[in-house]
Amino acid sequence: MSSLLDIVQVGDPVLRQRARPLAPADLHRADLVRLIDDMQATMRAAPGVGLAAPQVGHSLQLVVIEDPPSLQARLTPAQLAERQRRPIDLHVLVNPTLTLLGGAGADDVFEAFEGCLSLQGLVMGVTRSLQVRVEALDQHGAEVVLEASGWYARILQHEVDHLHGVLCCDRMDPRTLTTVAQHERLWKLASPAEMRRALETPR
Numbered sequence: 001m002s003s004l005l006d007i008v009q010v011g012d013p014v015l016r017q018r019a020r021p022l023a024p025a026d027l028h029r030a031d032l033v034r035l036i037d038d039m040q041a042t043m044r045a046a047p048g049v050g051l052a053a054p055q056v057g058h059s060l061q062l063v064v065i066e067d068p069p070s071l072q073a074r075l076t077p078a079q080l081a082e083r084q085r086r087p088i089d090l091h092v093l094v095n096p097t098l099t100l101l102g103g104a105g106a107d108d109v110f111e112a113f114e115g116c117l118s119l120q121g122l123v124m125g126v127t128r129s130l131q132v133r134v135e136a137l138d139q140h141g142a143e144v145v146l147e148a149s150g151w152y153a154r155i156l157q158h159e160v161d162h163l164h165g166v167l168c169c170d171r172m173d174p175r176t177l178t179t180v181a182q183h184e185r186l187w188k189l190a191s192p193a194e195m196r197r198a199l200e201t202p203r
């Protein structure tokens with residue numbers, strides 16, 4: 001039986017620390033196996049598409065990711081296409097190193113509304129690279145190399161940031177910060193750029 005863990009909220013020092021790498025041998029320890037299982041259950045219950053160990057109070061280089069079709073059903077096909085969002089199976093990444101592919105040109109990055117389980121009730125426009133490569137270990141200690149694009153690349157950047165003490169609010173355009181409720185009410189169909197334009201201060 002897995003248990004649901006408390007998700008740490010912004011302001012807790014653990015979210016700002018550099019997480020400690022795990023030795024492959026650690027991954028066989030019962031407490032680590034249990035932690036991974038509990039993190040998966042906690043991510044699904046939240047629900048979220050990723051969860052990093054610091055978010056449950058463990059300063060370890062460990063993340064779980066899953067973007068199931070059930071969460072994508074909330075978006076229109078047009079929104080899914082625009083975000084390049086496709087279902088991602090459950091997986092675990094240990095000690096990930098992330099490389100941004102492409103440059104900083106308009107075709108290499110995209111801005112979208114993003115939230116975080118540790119910034120409860122908030123969403124914000126964040127610009128991320130469209131393509132990344134990640135080298136990591138899986139939960140059994142096997143080396144994995146993956147290249148990702150679109151929304152999956154965004155999830156990976158967000159989660160690996162957590163392991164370096166970086167939160168998405170550090171990368172947001174502050175003018176696009178809003179609550180989930182306001183986003184639902186006013187900006188659900190808007191891009192962050194459209195929101196920015198709509199909120200321009202009259203001169």
Ligand code: CO
Pocket residue numbers: 115116117118158162
């Ligand atoms: Co987060």
